[in-house]
Amino acid sequence: MNLAEELKEQTKDLVVLYVEDEDDTRKQISQVLSIFFKEVVIGVNGLDALEKYKVDMDRIDLVMTDLTMPKMDGLTMIRNMKEINENQHIVVLTAHNSSENLMETIDLQLDGFLLKPMKMDKLITLLTKVTKVINLEKSN
């Protein structure tokens, strides 16, 4: 069994909220995520995602989000989510050398970062690590 198949074993019952404002990227990444996850909930910006989160937060195991977005940026959205559920697992996708101040994310207890453009092995490694923890928590 290869790494991807191993990951799918871990993620096949999980729900991810994926937040990205740019159409083409969102379409492609969500296709990738849907290979693994049971369900991919889409947010097109921070505000939209926060609203969907409020409705579906019990179902959502993992949030994967961009940072630079209109209406509400990623950091604001994350703070809001952490207020609702401080244990929410969150992975940030961000551009290398982007202007966001990543120092601000230290206190937010995030589960990891992925640099855009993404590399498949990094994606798989990170998701494997994070979903292992999620599954452990769920089984308890």
Added chain:
Amino acid sequence: MYTLNHKYEDEKSLIKWLQEEQFASKKECLVQFFCGVPTFEMMEKISTILTKNLPLAHIVGSTTDGEISDDIVTTNEIIISVSIFEKTKIISTYIKYDDNSFEMGENIAKSIQQVDTKAMILFTTGLAINGEQFMNGVRKISNGNYIVSGGMAGDDGLFEKTFISHNGKVLTKGAVGVTLNSDKLVVKNNYQFGWEAVGLPMKVTKSDGNRVYELDGVSIIDVYTKYFSADVSSQLPKIGIEIPLILHRNDNKIARACINRFDDGSLLFAGDILEGESVRFGIGSVDTILHENKRLYREFDESCSPQTLFIYSCMARRRLLKSESSIELNRLPKLCNISGFFTYGEFFSDDVGNYLFNETMTILALSEVDNIEHLDPKDCYDDEHIEDDDNIMMYALTHMTNVIAKEWQERVDEEIVKNKEQERQSFQKNKLAQMGEMISMIAHQWRQPLNAISASGINLSLLSSMGMLEDEKIQESSEFIQAQCQKMSTTIDTFMNFVKPAKESKKFRLIDTLESIMQIMGTQLVNHNIKVNIESKDDKLSVVGFEDLLEQVIINILSNARDAFDELKMDEKFINITVFEENNIPIITIEDNAGGIPEEIQAKIFNPYFTTKEQGKGTGIGLYMSMDIMKKSFDGDLRYSATENGSCFKIICASK
């Protein structure tokens, strides 16, 4: 030929002298009389005596500001100078002034010039005639074919009434003229100046003929007062001859003395001063005059060995040199007779033109023998150097003034060079900043398709590794990747178009310019959460010029707005761009709600070196450069106004 002089004492002794010298029997006899008693009666008396006793002679006379007889300078005397020619034919005439000095010059020259004319001696009355235009009129006829000499009559410094006369006729307004016509006559002329130019050049900004109103945009009397003090300027025109204006024409230094002042602050000069001409103040000193003498006499001696010298010298020299006036004459060759008078303006000619001079001593040298033994300059003039304390001080002060002026000018020039260098550097810096801005825009523009392509690759790879990849998916992804690459390629094209150096000047539509800017900046602004509305009242509005320059201006304003928004947390960020026409001039306004520019720095935003950006963070070309572009390349302007919650920039494109 020869010349003899007689100082008038009474009628009897004059007649006796004329008879003794047997002038009446000479065929070609030129009589000049220089009358230091400036009255009509005296002029009439002398000319009548001469005409009666020398009926065949050509007799011309002028009132003076001093007379010259050999090396003696007199005032209020009457000198009669008789020249007898052997190989020269004399023609003479007079002409009345008819309100047109130029025509008077043309007419008198026409009536006495011959094919073999070698010299023309002209006297005009000294007041109310424009000597400069008179000379120009003469030049039209003389055309440089012969030497023109003479001067304008004086009246002992009174500036009230001057007279000239011709064969018994006395004129109050007009000219008299003599031509010397010969194959054998050798004629040379020269002049001496000796006035030292002091201070910086000034531009004549308003003048009318010989009346000057402004130098460098300032009333001329105020300029005199500024440099010479009110005490001195209040004595104009009396001291005008001592502080003339000096100008350059055809390599000749020409001085113009002030001869009258008006209540409006303008001054009348003894000769035209043209608008746009550059002038400096002149200061005369005995030393500078005599120093210049020495050099010029030497030149003069070596080129000519005259039998007769006529001197027409400016009243200013006599008044300045005073008792030393004769020193100038001492230095002339001693082997011939000298006669002449002090004028209110001297006539001179060279290859290029005829001139009215002031402040000079003009010399007309005549000889009917073309082979005279060469004169050793040492025998001809006194070489003693005149120096007294006054002259040294004068020399020192003149020198100091000029050194100060020169140093000041050098410092100003240095500053100008420094400023230019600074401007160049800041332009360079702006250019770099602009490049940086462009690159950051490309980065923004490319990031999304790169992410999408990468994700598409991951997608394929994952599906493949999990055995879920279908042909259809490969097709779909492949097309997607190609489309993304096309998008990126278009971005490059658009940017290349932007950074391409110096597009040609052409007519372009403003709405097209804005749309192409949005193509490259749009994503960035959207990423910053800024809503851009473009409203065009007329899509056909167009401007002629370099489109890329206008693009830079607009991009600069948009980037400034973007940066201003960056510091704000707010929901409704907008930039409203409006294209419209106002009084037939195309206008773009760019309005934002980014809080505006603090009032205390509003006045500074268009200054060349003003920036609110940290070192290295400055983006775009800057507002100074933007305004400069609008003014210089579009004949327009760039204006700022504060709105309720932000800024509004008005780009005025006048070059339609």
